[in-house]
Amino acid sequence: MQAVEDPDGELVQRAGRGDPTAAQALVARKLPRVLALAYRTLDDAAEAEDVAQEAMLKVWRHAPAWRPGKARFDTWLHRVALNLCYDRLRRRREQPVADLPERVDPGFGPDRGLRAADVGRRVAAALQALPERQRDAVVLCHYQELGNIEAAEVMGVSVEALESLLSRGRRSLRGALADMKNEVAEV
Template sequence: MATDGNDPDEALLAGVGRGEASAVRTLLDRRLPRILALSRRLLNDPGEAEDVAQETFLRAWKQARAWKPGAARFDTWLHRVALNLCYDRLRRRRETPTDQPPEQVDPGPAPDAGLLASDLSQRVEAALAALPDRQREAIVLCHHQGLGNIEAAAVMAISVEALEGLLGRGRRALKASLADLRGED
């Protein structure tokens, strides 16, 4: 995917390639929160999400010197790296047999009415986690990461039409899972 040279991260990435500490700090400040949020939503494990974010930026630092401006937007490439690292961890989870089932979060309402907002957030996160992987990724990239359909499709290496199909199915599934919150059945 070619860009028109308007990648806001190109100058910072060049500074990172030269070893400029201020460029590293600025790029981390700009991109780390989004990569952490993506990883947390896909993995549902804050520790693993931090590991993925760290590995993502290590790869970015290694790539910084050889980065070819105009080949792709850095933010799109960074999301793709984080997504691939999340895929790897999710695959390992499926492949790792355990003697005991994992702890399950109680999906019921919180006992304290004052925690209603927290309960709502947990319900939404649980409904999101219950989506098939590709639908969840599309929803997270577009609605939580703020990527446009074209960028999200590029990150997922699919067509825009395929992304829109995933978004539609994911939204319908979320709406059905959370219908009781809106008084629908």
């Protein structure tokens, strides 16, 4: 199979050889993305930080031997992070509700105000209420801005299945947030 063109490939290889500039660039480019994915999947800032750190440690472990292959680095990283999130969600389901960690709001700057925070929490609640796979499809395609092929690869499903999950997820979200269409302009 032909190797895919990977915009991160060279950076990963340099980081793997111990180039500190490459490592910094990789962290600047990928850590916010991994953290955002984990946060919107787990809806918990502390757990999201743990997942982001674990995912990046896996990057460092694999970087010295990284060779451009059939998957792009970003796709691989999303898959690693999502699997770490699934582990935590599984553990959460096995834990009694009382033991769940307290959710921490990421916070908003003083300029954004309470209104934006309210709207954000409503959207978060609607997203978290979706079935897991639908939520993942929305998070990967909308928030992480992955293409359908990459998102399908991350989730380990066909592109058709991904499109179906995405379509159902979006429909449910629109239903849940229908009363907010006038709020958008104020955010």
